[in-house]
Structures are given as structure tokens and as C-alpha cells.
Amino acid sequence: MMKNFKTIISVILVFCSFLAVAGNTPQDKKVPNEINVGLATGNAKVLSSYFNQNVELVVLDNDNVYSKAQAQQIVTNFFSKFPPVAENAFSIIHDSGKENAQYVIGKLKTEKGNFRVYFLLKQNSGKQYIHQLRIEQQ
Incomplete structure (x- = not known):
């Protein structure tokens, strides 16, 4: 009888610890909807409003760290060629992260083919900013 009681208590404690860990997932881990909309509609202005002051950008032949304005222009050019x-x-395939950083992998369907999109979000002063963005042809 005592053995069954210990087993039941152990199971309850394990279950409660799983609930506690699952409950600690912050709500700010979600990707801001404006980023998804910017990618899905090809709106570089909306997307760039989430760019950090400097963005590591890999888009077609562009592979460097660019200022926010330069990155917006490169993304604008991309969307004009690949609406x-x-x-x-745009659909998110996978996203994960910890504390104040989150990475996202997604798929972008354009008129001229599909692209894999990767971006890294970091939180600063309560807002998420894109620090890295990669758009690669599949």
C-alpha cells in the first residue's frame, strides 16, 4: 500500500513539474504578425520596421551586414523581382528560441519559385528586432 502511494505521489510530482515548465513559455515568443504579413505580401517597409539598426542579410547575391535602410532597399528589390x-x-515551418532570442524558418511562395526564409529575432526594450535575415532559393 505504501509503495503504491509513493508511486502515485511521484507521478503527480513529475506531471506538475512538466506543467510548470510548459507554463513558463513567455507570450512574447510569438513572431509578430506584421513580420508574417510583410513577408507574405512582399511589403519590405513593414518588414523593415522590425529590422535592427544593422542587419546581417543574405538575399540572393547580397551577403553582408547592412544598415536598416540598405537592408530595406535590398528586400524591396527582391520582392520586385520575386513577388x-x-x-x-509565407508560412512558418519551425520556430524556437530561448530567453530574448528566437529563430524562425519559413517558406515563401513567389511567382518565380519557392524560397526558404530564416530570421533571428532578438528582444530589446520590449520589442522584437530582426538581427539576421536569409532568403534562399529552394
Whole structure:
């Protein structure tokens, strides 16, 4: 009888610890919807409002650290050459992170093919900023 009681208590404690860990997932880990919309609609201005002051950018032949304004221009040029298809052009495949950093892997459907999109978000002063953005042809 005592052995069963200890087993039940152990199971309850393990279950409660899983709930505690799952409950500690911060709500700010979600990707801001404006980023998804910016990618899905090809709106570089909306997307660049989340760029950090300097962004590590890899888009086609551009591979460097650029200022926010330069990065916006490069992304604008990309979207003019590769306009996203209608709604749901961008979908998140995977996202993960810890504390104040999150990475996202997604798929962008354009009129001229599909692209894999990677970006790194870091939180600063309560807002998430894109520090790295990669758009690579699949």
C-alpha cells in the first residue's frame, strides 16, 4: 500500500513539474504578425520596421551586414523581382528560441519559385528586432 502511494505521489510530482515548465513559455515568443504579413505580401517597409539598426542579410547575391535602410532597399528589390503569390505566401515551418532570442524558418511562395526564409529575432526594450535575415532559393 505504501509503495503504491509513493508511486502515485511521484507521478503527480513529475506531471506538475512538466506543467510548470510548459507554463513558463513567455507570450512574447510569438513572431509578430506584421513580420508574417510583410513577408507574405512582399511589403519590405513593414518588414523593415522590425529590422535592427544593422542587419546581417543574405538575399540572393547580397551577403553582408547592412544598415536598416540598405537592408530595406535590398528586400524591396527582391520582392520586385520575386513577388509573393496570393494569400498564405509565407508560412512558418519551425520556430524556437530561448530567453530574448528566437529563430524562425519559413517558406515563401513567389511567382518565380519557392524560397526558404530564416530570421533571428532578438528582444530589446520590449520589442522584437530582426538581427539576421536569409532568403534562399529552394
